[in-house]
Amino acid sequence: MTTGAARVIAGTLDAQGVDVAFCVPGESYLPLTDAFLEYPNMKLIVCRHESGAGFMAAAHGKVTGKAGVCIISRGPGAMNAAISLHVAYHDAEPVVFLIGQAELDELGRMALQEMNYSKTFSDTAKLVIEAVDQKRLGEYIARAFHVAETGTPGPVVVVLPEDLLYGDSVSEIIPPVPRPKAGPSRADVERALDMIRNAERPLAIGGGNIKGPEATAALTKFAETFDIPVAAPQRRFHIFDSKHSHCGGRLPNRAPAELLEIMKTTDLMLIIGDRGGPSMSQNFTFPRAPIPDQPLIHVWPDAEEIGRLWHPTLGIACDSTEFLNSMIEAGGGGKDRKSWVKKLNDAHKNVMRWKPVSSNDGVVFGSVIQAIGDHLTEDAIVTTDAGNFSSWPSRFLHFTQKNDFLGATVGAMGPGVPCAVGAALSSPGRQVVAFCGDGGVMMTGQELATAVQYGVPLKLFIANNSAYGTIRMHQAKNFPGRVTATELQNPDFVAWGESFGAKGFLIANEAEVDQVVAAAFAHDGPSVIETRISLNHISPSATIEEIESRTA
Numbered sequence: 001m002t003t004g005a006a007r008v009i010a011g012t013l014d015a016q017g018v019d020v021a022f023c024v025p026g027e028s029y030l031p032l033t034d035a036f037l038e039y040p041n042m043k044l045i046v047c048r049h050e051s052g053a054g055f056m057a058a059a060h061g062k063v064t065g066k067a068g069v070c071i072i073s074r075g076p077g078a079m080n081a082a083i084s085l086h087v088a089y090h091d092a093e094p095v096v097f098l099i100g101q102a103e104l105d106e107l108g109r110m111a112l113q114e115m116n117y118s119k120t121f122s123d124t125a126k127l128v129i130e131a132v133d134q135k136r137l138g139e140y141i142a143r144a145f146h147v148a149e150t151g152t153p154g155p156v157v158v159v160l161p162e163d164l165l166y167g168d169s170v171s172e173i174i175p176p177v178p179r180p181k182a183g184p185s186r187a188d189v190e191r192a193l194d195m196i197r198n199a200e201r202p203l204a205i206g207g208g209n210i211k212g213p214e215a216t217a218a219l220t221k222f223a224e225t226f227d228i229p230v231a232a233p234q235r236r237f238h239i240f241d242s243k244h245s246h247c248g249g250r251l252p253n254r255a256p257a258e259l260l261e262i263m264k265t266t267d268l269m270l271i272i273g274d275r276g277g278p279s280m281s282q283n284f285t286f287p288r289a290p291i292p293d294q295p296l297i298h299v300w301p302d303a304e305e306i307g308r309l310w311h312p313t314l315g316i317a318c319d320s321t322e323f324l325n326s327m328i329e330a331g332g333g334g335k336d337r338k339s340w341v342k343k344l345n346d347a348h349k350n351v352m353r354w355k356p357v358s359s360n361d362g363v364v365f366g367s368v369i370q371a372i373g374d375h376l377t378e379d380a381i382v383t384t385d386a387g388n389f390s391s392w393p394s395r396f397l398h399f400t401q402k403n404d405f406l407g408a409t410v411g412a413m414g415p416g417v418p419c420a421v422g423a424a425l426s427s428p429g430r431q432v433v434a435f436c437g438d439g440g441v442m443m444t445g446q447e448l449a450t451a452v453q454y455g456v457p458l459k460l461f462i463a464n465n466s467a468y469g470t471i472r473m474h475q476a477k478n479f480p481g482r483v484t485a486t487e488l489q490n491p492d493f494v495a496w497g498e499s500f501g502a503k504g505f506l507i508a509n510e511a512e513v514d515q516v517v518a519a520a521f522a523h524d525g526p527s528v529i530e531t532r533i534s535l536n537h538i539s540p541s542a543t544i545e546e547i548e549s550r551t552a
Contacts, residue, residue, distance in 0.1 A: 005134050005169040006031035007038060009098075009160070012141040014039045015175045018069055020060065020425055021045065022053040024080075026073020028100025028113070031165040033071075045425060045454060047418070050077045052447040054084020055415045056422025057095045062406050063381070063423045065211040067094035067148040067156075074100035074162075075113025078120075083412055085124045088155040090410035092209065092275055094148040095155040096141075097125075103163040104132065117159050126154040131161065134169040142174035150179060151302040152275060153209070182301065183322035189330065191314055192297055196226055196327070197334030199268035199295075203248060203344075204230045206239040207274020208409075209301065210320050216401040218324035219272070220244065225328050227337040228270070229344040231263065233280035235384065235407035238399040239273075242352065246341055249348035252394045253279040253411075256351045256541060260286065262344055264293075272299045273320035276309050279409055284309075299323045354396050359534035363510055365392040365463055366540060368531050371517040372433065372461070378402050380431040381423045385416030385440035388470045389463035391539045393435055414444040417460060421447050424456045432456060438464040438490050445496075451526050452501040458526045460502070462493050465535040473538045473547065480548040497528025507531040 009032055013021070020043045025033055036044045047053040050072045057068030072081050078099050088095045102111035118128045127147045131140045144156040184192070196202060206219045219240060223230045229248030230240045237250055249259045260282065269287055274280060276298075281287060287296055287310055295313040298306055303317035316323060354370050369392050376382070379402040384390040386408060399405055406423060408415045420434035436445065441462050451458045472486040494504035503523045507516045507530070520527040536543045 003169060004031065004035065005137055005167050006035040006165045008137045008169045008171045008173060009141055010035035010039050010042070011173040012138045013069065014042055015173050016142065016145045017066065017176065018042055021069035021071055022047055022056040022422060023071040024048070024050050024053055024073065024077060026077055026100055028074045028162045029071060029098065029160055029165060032098070032160070043425075045450065047450050048446045049444060050080035051083050051414060052418035052444050052450065054081040054095070054097070055087070055418035055444065056425070056447075057097075058084055058088045058091070058093045058415070059383070059406055059419040059422035060426040061088070061093040061095050061153065062208070062419075063404050063427050065094075067096045067145050068422070068426070069096050069098065071098045072100070074102065075115055078115060078117065082124070083414060085121060085155050085157075087408045087410055087412050087415060089124045089126070090277070091408060092153050094153040096144045096148055097155055097157045099157055099159055101159045101161045104161045105163070107161075117157055121157050124155065125157045128157045128159065130159045131164060134164055134167055135171050137169050137171040138174035139171070142177060146177045152300070152305055181319040181322055182317065184316050184318045184326050188314065188316045189326050192316070192327065193330050195268055195295060195297060195314065196228070196270075200335050200337065201266045201340045202226070202228045202268040202270065202337070203263055203266040204228050204270040204272060205233060205251065205274060205280065206230050206272055207233055208236045208239070209273035210239055213401070215273075215321045215324075216240075218321050218328065220401070221328050222324045225332040226334065227332070227341055229341050233274055234409050235394070235405060236274075236409070237394065238401060238403040238405040241400050242398045245345055247348055248341075248344040249351060250394065251280050251282070252391065254541075255282060256395075259347045259351050262347050266294055268297070269294050270297045270299070272323065275300055275305050277409060352396060352398070357537070358510060359537050361536050362465060362532045362534035363507055363513065364537045365389055365531065365533045366396055367510055367513050368461065368507060368517065369393050369396045371513050373397055375517065375521040376433065377431045380433060381406070381420065381427065382433045382435070383407060383416050383420040383423065384435040385437060386411050386413045386470070387437035387440060387463070388473055388539050389437045389465075389533065390435060395540045413440040416440055417445050417451075417458075418447040420458055420460070421451045421454075421456050424458065425454060431459075433459045433461070435461050435463065437469060438462060438466065438488055438493070439468045441493075448497065448500045448502060448526065448528070456526065457524060458502075459520055460497070460526070460528045462528065462530045463533045464490060464493060464530055465533045466490055467535055469535065469538055472535065472544065473542070476544045476547040493528060493530035502526035502528045505529040
């Protein structure tokens with residue numbers, strides 16, 4: 001049966017289970033915008049910038065494990081969204097990007113806003129699908145979801161020529177392809193059990209591919225069954241309850257030395273559900289690349305990734321939950337590790353213990369984090385932008401496995417606000433808190449307008465030290481006393497937030513912290529909380545003065 005091509009695409013999105021999609025409208029895909037009116041179960045969220053729309057779609061993938069959808073116009077729109085493709089690719093998050101294109105008969109003529117997307121996104125997309133045949137539109141969309149969600153998750157681009165969308169199609173609407181879940185082989189199970197049971201000081205690292213309550217519960221049960229401490233990597237700290245007795249700490253970029261020294265005495269590492277990267281591995285030193293210093297079991301759903309970076313003692317290409325359940329079903333056994341677990345857990349608790357400190361150049365951000373912890377719900381969504389300010393919540397904020405802690409492990413600036421909005425709209429009814437620096441919030445903070453428009457009661461904490469803080473820290477280390485190109489002239493963020501329709505709050509000194517944080521959480525709508533933070537206290541482990549004195 002012939003129907004409008006755009007309706008075939010919208011119908012296939014609906015069949016894939018899409019309930020929300022994020023866009024910046026454009027004339028190159030206007031028929032698709034119109035087709036959404038025929039599918040009231042799908043909500044189309046209008047964003048203020050294509051990077052924001054892409055970050056929101058990536059947040060959907062992070063929270064739900066299902067591909068987020070970002071719809072953007074051709075050329076300039078696509079390039080605005082490029083940063084979110086980069087983040088989704090490096091963070092291994094499933095996103096389907098639907099991007100407009102010039103008309104088919106104009107391609108190759110440098111038509112208005114024409115681009116070669118296959119060439120442009122060859123390094124940041126798992127696949128680029130050029131939709132050139134109206135008879136296969138449903139197939140194109142269904143394939144995009146399948147590729148985005150299987151193996152190593154990631155972004156897939158579907159290119160939609162404008163005249164194709166205005167035309168008719170005989171394509172059928174394609175339902176989801178059943179997702180295969182590979183389990184470990186019997187031989188792999190037996191070898192893994194042997195390695196685990198014979199280890200005296202094993203350490204498990206649970207990664208971002210462990211999604212959902214079944215997966216996180218299996219990780220906890222695995223830790224308890226085998227008496228193994230579990231560490232969480234950069235910006236994935238909700239993977240394991242930070243107050244659990246088997247929590248072995250966190251592995252952010254530049255992990256605390258006192259914790260890392262103990263971790264390095266492990267005699268078996270298990271990386272479960274994490275592809276691996278520079279932050280978690282402390283710049284490829286733990287585990288060391290390419291040959292680790294310790295025996296390594298690496299579990300990841302894509303065989304291509306196993307052994308690409310590290311040479312594991314045992315590599316298992318399977319679903320993380322399937323592996324964990326196989327281990328649990330086999331039972332525990334092995335060495336007595338109670339003292340090992342306690343040693344790491346005690347060090348972790350000491351690292352997370354806030355020791356109040358004051359500064360004469362602003363509020364030390366740790367005091368704000370402590371106050372926030374008193375108001376954070378057990379299933380709150382917390383997002384963070386890139387910057388040294390993020391080291392404070394990463395170190396001192398407790399998370400349960402019902403929380404979601406989102407941020408770009410690749411270190412991009414800009415995800416903080418849009419990821420919070422996207423995650424909240426993808427998982428409605430939950431408390432949502434975002435942390436941004438004064439640099440990053442000026443990049444994508446306009447998505448606060450999207451939060452207000454769609455009723456997201458976002459609590460946005462802006463850490464204002466009038467500087468690009470991370471770069472200032474590196475400047476202090478490499479060029480002490482030579483400050484240049486890092487100072488910022490900022491707006492009044494309280495007035496800025498209120499201009500969008502949010503309630504504005506200011507923390508100017510330590511005496512105001514508890515009262516202002518409580519008032520911001522008590523407000524039933526979006527809140528913007530500006531904190532005038534210390535630039536000197538650049539992170540929980542260092543000050544600018546200390547860094548410069550080391551190189552003096």
